[in-house]
Amino acid sequence: NAGVTQTPKFQVLKTGQSMTLQCAQDMNHNSMYWYRQDPGMGLRLIYYSASEGTTDKGEVPNGYNVSRLNKREFSLRLESAAPSQTSVYFCASRSKRANTEAFFGQGTRLTVV
């Protein structure tokens, strides 16, 4: 089983460039999430999608947009990258049943110069 797959694994952008991080899961999960991981800040929720067709802002949504393309895929877009968005980005998915485990992708290391 592939689980949660993120692409790309690494990316370097110039300030002002745009890009989309892709995430796909094959576990038939309803809920999907995007986080960023920064030293000393832990994992911060950017956006999440409780189910297909819905998206909600998390703790740090500014500068990002998301699309829940279908049940499998949840993409994160940076329209105009800034150095403050240099981070490691993680996608996760989870069933809507209570107390269930979230499964994570391997992460995307993004550097904005």
Place this chain on the structure above:
Amino acid sequence: AQRVTQPEKLLSVFKGAPVELKCNYSYSGSPELFWYVQYSRQRLQLLLRHISRESIKGFTADLNKGETSFHLKKPFAQEEDSAMYYCALSGGATNKLIFGTGTLLAVQP
């Protein structure tokens, strides 16, 4: 509002010593609480959840609703326990899942 607080950024202990990683939460409803672990160069993975009341790799965590805490404990630390540990909270119809800032556990030989 949901909030998770992990007060310690780094916890360094010697092998065989007891370990306690602290987690406090803020949530108005019935929380779902978890501990996740991230070993070096690996994905985050679930360690345990409060509903299971189980011991995983010798770790246990008890939900204390009065103190709004969910501390992670292990009586005898092993070197292979060295990792980043995150406390996580979920609840409500939106299935929102948030994490604390993490505690890096370093077990010295």
